[in-house]
Amino acid sequence: MATVHNSAPKGSIAKLVIVTGDPERCKLFAEMYLENRKLLSQVRGIYCYTGTYKGVEITFMGHGMGQGSMGIYSYELMAPMFYDADFVIRLGSCGGLNQKTRIRDIVVVEKIRTNSNYGELLHIPHRKGETVQVDPQLVELAHKCAKDLNISLQSTTNWSQDNFYIPLSHMELGEHTGCDTVEMESYALEVNSRYLKKKALTILTVVNETRTDTGWSSLKWQEREQTLGDMFLLGLEVLVQYSKLNPN
Numbered sequence: 001m002a003t004v005h006n007s008a009p010k011g012s013i014a015k016l017v018i019v020t021g022d023p024e025r026c027k028l029f030a031e032m033y034l035e036n037r038k039l040l041s042q043v044r045g046i047y048c049y050t051g052t053y054k055g056v057e058i059t060f061m062g063h064g065m066g067q068g069s070m071g072i073y074s075y076e077l078m079a080p081m082f083y084d085a086d087f088v089i090r091l092g093s094c095g096g097l098n099q100k101t102r103i104r105d106i107v108v109v110e111k112i113r114t115n116s117n118y119g120e121l122l123h124i125p126h127r128k129g130e131t132v133q134v135d136p137q138l139v140e141l142a143h144k145c146a147k148d149l150n151i152s153l154q155s156t157t158n159w160s161q162d163n164f165y166i167p168l169s170h171m172e173l174g175e176h177t178g179c180d181t182v183e184m185e186s187y188a189l190e191v192n193s194r195y196l197k198k199k200a201l202t203i204l205t206v207v208n209e210t211r212t213d214t215g216w217s218s219l220k221w222q223e224r225e226q227t228l229g230d231m232f233l234l235g236l237e238v239l240v241q242y243s244k245l246n247p248n
Contacts, residue, residue, distance in 0.1 A: 002041075003082060004043075005044065006040075006046075006073070006083075007040070007041040007042075008041045008048050008083070010082070012040050013040070013048075013077060013083040013084075014050050014057040014085065015087070016056065016059070016085070016086065017061060017089070018059070018061075018088075018091055018232075018235050018236070018239070019063045019070075019074065019088055019189075020060070020062060020063065020090070020092055021065050021070075021092050021093075023046050023047050023062030025062075026046075026048075026049075029228075029229075029232045030049040030051065032232075033053055033233075033236060034049060034050075034053060034058065035053065036051050036052055037049045037050065038051065041061075045062075047061070047062055048060070048061040053239075054240050058236065059085070061077065063090070065164075065184060065185070066184050066185065067160070067162060067184060067188040069185075070184075070189055071118060071188040071192060074088055074192045074200070078192055078193065079196055080196075086199060087198065087200070087239065088189065088193065088198070088199070088201075089238060090185060090200070090201070090202040090204075091203055091204075091228070091231055091232055092183060092203075092204050093183070093206075094158065094182060094205070094206055094207070095182045095206070095209065096180070096181060096209035097159065097174030097180055097181060097182055098171070098180055100154070100180045101154070101181060101206045102209065103207065103208065103209055104205065104206065106146075106152065106154075106203065106205050106206075107153065107156040107180070107203070107204050107205075107206065108139055108143070108153055108202070108204075109134055109155075109156060109158040109186050109202040109203070110139050110156060110157065111132065111134065111157040112157075112158050112186055112190055113157065113160070114132075114159070114161065114162075114187040116160065116161070116162045118187060118188050119191040122191060122192075132190060134201065135200075135201070138199060138201045138242075141241060141242065141245075142234065142238050143155075144241070145234055145241055148237070149230075149233060149234060149237060151233070151234055153234070156179070156180035156204075157178065157181075158179055158181045158182065158183065159173065159174075159179035159181070159183075160182075160184060160185065160186045160188075162184070164184065181206065183202075183204060186202040190202075199242075203231055
């Protein structure tokens with residue numbers, strides 16, 4: 001059924017979904033990669049398209065910024081009472097927290113740490129700072145697809161925080177949390193997938209970093225749009241291969 005956040009009719013959302021924070025990025029890559037696409041919703045400026053890629057039905061949708069916004073959109077996508085999607089992949093951007101990652105690197109989130117209490121409210125027990133393990137089979141599938149596409153991919157431990165502005169540099173945050181990357185949505189997506197017994201994965205592109213030798217470095221927003229193509233190809237291929245391994 002349609003919700004106050006998504007006007008797509010029930011049954012129009014694919015079982016396999018790609019979500020991205022920036023709705024314009026969602027629109028750009030949906031128009032670039034999806035065949036026979038149909039715009040299903042643009043409530044609050046959040047685009048939602050369903051089309052096909054290599055013959056597989058896939059939905060693209062924006063999710064906004066932060067755990068709360070991701071929590072709403074991903075819950076509605078996966079909940080049986082709403083759209084009942086089986087597998088949601090977040091494709092987004094992140095900051096690099098140590099020497100392991102560089103700008104434009106593509107990473108798959110293997111482990112998540114957080115300062116959010118989002119999971120507690122859904123009775124998913126988790127202590128702040130404790131490591132959440134992402135489904136290892138999905139992480140392995142991402143690496144296999146990356147190898148097949150000749151895309152460099154590394155696994156990271158990701159800090160999924162509630163606050164964008166904090167009194168720590170990226171390097172200080174990395175030392176404090178023991179994480180490689182930082183963003184604000186993967187934890188809510190993972191919690192919802194566990195609560196609703198669905199599948200979720202986060203693949204990110206590093207777009208900013210702090211270096212002791214050169215200081216702060218960041219891609220401009222125009223450069224980000226031009227840099228994320230490989231990540232979207234990887235996300236699409238993961239869904240295609242997942243559909244082959246899990247036919248309806």
